Amino acid sequence: MNRTHVFLKNTIMNYIFRMGNIAVNFFSIPLMLAIMGSERFGIWQTILTIINWANLANLGVGNGLRNKVTQLISYKKYEELKYYISSAYYILLIVSVIITVFSMILTFLIDPNTIFKNNTIDKLEIQVAVIIIVFSFSINFILGLANSILYGLHKSSLVTTSQFLTSFTIFIVLKLIQISGTDNIKIGTMALIFLIATSLVNILLSIFVFKKYVKRPQYKYINKEYGRNLLNVGISFFILQISTIFLFSIDNFLVSTLLGVKEVTAYSIATRLLILFNTLFSILLIQMWNASGDAYNKNDFIWIEKTIKKLYMALTLMVIIIYLTTLFFDQIVYLWMGQSVQISGLSVKLIGTCVVIQMFNGIAVNIENGTGLIKPQIISYITAGIINVPLTIYLVNRMDMGLNGIIISKIICLLIPAIVCSIHVRKILFRMKRNIA
Numbered sequence: 001m002n003r004t005h006v007f008l009k010n011t012i013m014n015y016i017f018r019m020g021n022i023a024v025n026f027f028s029i030p031l032m033l034a035i036m037g038s039e040r041f042g043i044w045q046t047i048l049t050i051i052n053w054a055n056l057a058n059l060g061v062g063n064g065l066r067n068k069v070t071q072l073i074s075y076k077k078y079e080e081l082k083y084y085i086s087s088a089y090y091i092l093l094i095v096s097v098i099i100t101v102f103s104m105i106l107t108f109l110i111d112p113n114t115i116f117k118n119n120t121i122d123k124l125e126i127q128v129a130v131i132i133i134v135f136s137f138s139i140n141f142i143l144g145l146a147n148s149i150l151y152g153l154h155k156s157s158l159v160t161t162s163q164f165l166t167s168f169t170i171f172i173v174l175k176l177i178q179i180s181g182t183d184n185i186k187i188g189t190m191a192l193i194f195l196i197a198t199s200l201v202n203i204l205l206s207i208f209v210f211k212k213y214v215k216r217p218q219y220k221y222i223n224k225e226y227g228r229n230l231l232n233v234g235i236s237f238f239i240l241q242i243s244t245i246f247l248f249s250i251d252n253f254l255v256s257t258l259l260g261v262k263e264v265t266a267y268s269i270a271t272r273l274l275i276l277f278n279t280l281f282s283i284l285l286i287q288m289w290n291a292s293g294d295a296y297n298k299n300d301f302i303w304i305e306k307t308i309k310k311l312y313m314a315l316t317l318m319v320i321i322i323y324l325t326t327l328f329f330d331q332i333v334y335l336w337m338g339q340s341v342q343i344s345g346l347s348v349k350l351i352g353t354c355v356v357i358q359m360f361n362g363i364a365v366n367i368e369n370g371t372g373l374i375k376p377q378i379i380s381y382i383t384a385g386i387i388n389v390p391l392t393i394y395l396v397n398r399m400d401m402g403l404n405g406i407i408i409s410k411i412i413c414l415l416i417p418a419i420v421c422s423i424h425v426r427k428i429l430f431r432m433k434r435n436i437a
Helices: 003-036 038-058 061-074 078-109 123-143 145-152 156-179 187-212 224-249 251-259 261-285 288-297 301-327 329-337 345-371 375-398 402-436
Strands: none
Touching: 003 038, 003 156, 003 187, 003 261, 003 288, 003 301, 038 078, 038 123, 038 187, 061 078, 061 145, 061 224, 061 288, 061 345, 078 123, 078 145, 078 224, 123 145, 123 187, 145 156, 145 187, 145 288, 156 187, 224 251, 224 375, 224 402, 251 261, 251 375, 251 402, 261 288, 261 301, 261 329, 261 345, 261 402, 288 301, 288 345, 301 329, 301 345, 301 402, 345 375, 345 402, 375 402
16 A cells, blocks of 8 residues: 555544544533533643643653654564564653652642632542542553554554544543433542543553554563663654643733733634634644655655645645635634624734644644654744743733734744744755755
């Protein structure tokens, strides 16, 4: 099966199951809110946010293994693969144990009220929920490596399928609870549902991966040298994750701090609507990471160039749709929310510009990630992250640009990696062509 066929097959399946996942999550939120109550729901969402941040503790080992699997499969070095897989599981097992012990200690040392202020939920209920979710995190932190292996094997559609199955399982359980007439369920019950659903799907997926595609991890295959190689690659991805998360997650904080919390609502709604197009486009790029890695390993620059042109065509279509959305923003929001939001048309268009730049850069970034040549990307995102806050403060306070100042600052900062990464990809392709000559 050729690379393009695999790319298209996985992309179609990714769209089906990722959109299904989005739909299921969309309907799950009101269900959770109804059976938990707003206070417990708020605490639950905060716990999940903390856990998502904790996922960074894998030190980029998952992404490092993902690239190694693609590379070794391309070169048919199947013997080495079992050493990398076993070493990766060993590293994350150690990290998982450390995080679990540390988290358990903190759970009983820190008063929940210091994190969840002004809540009326019993302290023990929150602590029990945290213990369950930490246990869930520890298990799935390790089992999640099956996803990295599947990405490396160009089987990304199986990852999105498993994510959909997890969300759908949780939705079904929540629906059954609602039908039974139960309400005000404890946070620990929700954590237990989450634990069982995620663990069950990940265990089944891991069994499937090790029966059909690669050898299961074994102690005798753990190797310090291979583990060190994984960490060397992984640390670069880890630094990149930190810098990008900082750049993309600080917006609401800046709006709230510089302009006030009332501005956050309008900005958040506009961003959520327009970022949906980036989500749709990013699904197209899921398979691009490892497909471009395989092409790079085989020096197939023609395939990369052709795929880039096709992706730019898709991007052009998305730009037109985004522009039309900004024109009819007020009407769309009213249909969606049942009420209008106070935000200027210029601000909406600037947010749309941010989204377009992210989509444009996504093409180059995924190619860089696939090749493993991410140093320019790291430097550009760190630079953007450093510039963003002081530039935002200057545009808002000194130039009196308000919300538009925050968005323009982000546009300027996003342009840095967009330009740097695009030029870098061109250089990669030039070097690949020179290798043929």
